[in-house]
Amino acid sequence: MIENTDSKGVMKRRSPLLETWDNLRRSWGGMIGLALILAHFFIAIISPAIVPHDPLEMDSKNRSELPSWEHPFGTDKLGRDVFSRTLVGGRVSIAVTLAATLLALTWGGLAGILLGFLGGWVDEVAMRVVDALLAIPWLLVLLIIVSTFGTDAWIQALTFGFTYGYTIIRVARAATLDYVTHDFILAARARGERKSTVVLKELLPNVRDVLMVDGAMNWSWMLLGFSSLSFLGFGVPPPTPDWGYMIAVNREILATQPWSVFGPVLMLSTLIIGINLFADAFAKAMGLDRSQGAPI
């Protein structure tokens, strides 16, 4: 039965994206998630202009201070304002992981679709390689690459983009397999379309939804991964403030000054929770429910 018809019974034009937004708007979780993400973006962009103190400035007279009007989260061992550092601390991780997510989606997504479409021995060999790579603990892979090539932001982005890309291959391939047997792919092949056209014009638009949801999930994992590396001392080189690094350093004074750890933890978890809420609602809004057997 047909809905959305105008007075003459002719259907209104509605793109699938508009439809998705319409569904998303009705989900509380999704809107909260989106608000959290946007708030983090906002803080990351404007924080250098609004921080009360220079996050790098060390005040040797006021070390390990308790919270006050001057320093809402107190100061750390070196006398730096924890509140200012917390606000600024997400800039690098958000930028690096966002760039890495786009990279991972692009190469992992395209590789997965291509493998699913080609099939045969190419697919077989490539998937065994992916399986082998997945068998290595992710933190170990990250540590090896980062300790070999350095910890510059662009190296981090490439590293995360590469390592998370091969989990996306699997997802993209599984989603593609659902579509390759559909008649519209057969129709395109029978027309004599080139393989690149079939992959980019026919398959990609259908697999895109699954990829976007998986990308959002990967983003939250990358944030955790990035903070873990940073916590272990392989993150952005100090003194650049970063949440993971702050948690590692201020951990020593956790017993006396819990607020110095509390700030970065709060920021990191609200962002990750926000992404997860959004990804869930986004998947439902597009008709891919993670709890109902979508290939994620």
Next chain:
Amino acid sequence: MSQALVQVSNLSIGYHNKRGKLVYVLKNINLTIQPGETVGLVGESGSGKSTLGQAMLGYLRAGSKVKEGGVDFAGHNMFALNDRQLESIRGGEIALIPQNAGKSLTPTIRVGGQIIETLLYKTKHTKETARKRMLELIAQVRLPHPDVIAQRYPHELSGGQQQRVAVAMALAGEPKMLVLDEPTTGLDVTTQAHILELLRDIVSKSGTAMMYISHDMGVIARVSDRVVIMYAGEIVEDSAAKEIFNAPAHPYARGLLESIPRLSLNGIPNSMPGQPPIPGTLPGCSFAPRCKFATDKCASEAPQPEKIPNTARMIRCHHWQEVIAADFSQELKQVFHTVQHKTQDKSAIELENVRITYHQSDWLDRLQKKPQPPATVDDITLNIRRGETMALVGESGSGKSTIVRALSGLLGTQGGSMKFLYENLNLKVDDRPLELCRRIQLVFQNPDASLNPRHMVAEILDQPLKLYFPAMTRDERRARQVALLERVRLDSRYRLRYPGQLSGGEKQRIAIARAFAAEPEVVLCDEVTSALDVSVQAAVLDLLAELQQEKKTTYIVIAHDLAVVKAIADRVAVLYQGRLCEVGAVNEIYAPPFHPYTETLLGAVLEPDPDTQPKLLANDTPELAPPAQGCPFQRRCPHHLGDICNTVTPPWQSSKDAPEHKIRCHIQLDELEAKQKAVMSE
């Protein structure tokens, strides 16, 4: 009427859509079913017939609510019962047989075990007696070797066998009422006809009432005493089967019956324009916008159910007197029409001894020198002339789709040659020149799957234009799109729609427009109308015929519906197990002498006429692989001669007055004709 088995009173079911608006699925349904009665429930997709069927079992789809009225079954108010009470009634006193039995059987339990489970749970049988009863039930649905079948898992049975098991399981609870929701849709015609005969037989013997839901008027005519026609969530006519099929009183019933291709009449039937509205959205009669009898009164005032005096017929129409006064059988003859087109003598496509197999012997097979199994399709020699419509006919597994896939280059051949004029068609699509791809286009069965859901109609039509005519500018392509849409009788506004916003018939028009965008010389049509409602089927057939007349296109059509084939084909090739049985002009195929397989197929066709009955073979089970030697049809043939059929491949025969009509059989044609005429006059 206190003795009624089912009493649906003033039932309205609806759900709230995303915007919180109430959308009705059923509106004010009143229906009474007496014990032992068989009622056919007919309507287009979306008419609410499945919802009504499920409501009989007290089942509502998630989100739906009963807004008014209720269902009373054998003294139970079905929507007032709790889950446990419903559980004890369902599967026992009332049972549902769904469309896809294969999916409704548990894949990990043997079918015998599943039936025993029902017996133990729903009847007083003990473990000892249940086994015996289970075997009886399997025998009752006429499955061979009950003890062997009982040991099988569902996937080890064919579709028809699975459906029989589902019937046996429904009967296990000794129901007073069976609800069947399109139980034979998707099965082969012969299998369907056999299952319907079985159901008729069981119902008349056990006195079980039956509600049979289907869109297929032929099936309904065969099984029902009474027919209920639904339109936009309402019952518009409720009459005895004979009355409705011979003199429909509602304009919608009339339109439906006029839109079905029939073996008894030549040509393409009438189509019904338009599509049903959402129930309860029009102030007047829901059918008024599509009705040729409609007056101003129909648009403003909703008709109430009325009884036709001196009959049990119920009708919901302001003008039923006028409708019933017009002679239906006369009108039926007038609506059937043919679209003339010219066939040239030159051949377009030539197939010679084509052989296609899916089997790939690996190195182990070769090492052991294992013999290759018989090829899926073998020894196909066929000549298709320019501008004609050649239909490939046969049950599933007859290889008709395989041949079409090979012609379109999606499958490779293992032997023989295929030619299109002077071009080699044995090449797979990747090796064919683009120009050759352009000249042969394909239209698929299911438009839902053949249109990319993420592309707007404009993009869908743009693809072949961009590919084959790279010199075209953007504006030229846009103009072509509009012209193509116009040609398939769609407004240019459709360019900006997505497939999900189109009805089934509209989608198939877009798929046809996409094929014709390439300006092809040959169009391969794979069951193009079988996924569509009957009311739009005729319109699509008309469109294909008109396009052929205009563009002189050659069609190769696959169809399992012999009435559809008769309506559009010039010549027919009958295939069984990937081998040709008979080739000839359409009028030659539909009259004796025909190949015994053609005879079997024609015998199973169900006409929308309760006075005709199918002519079935007593023991007829479809097979999964062709025999290694002899005639492919040897195991099912009603005129089997003996050893010669099992060992020698039959020769091609043709009579003197019709040299183009070829039958592959050992029996002499005169003899065959005499035998078949005798069967038909029985």
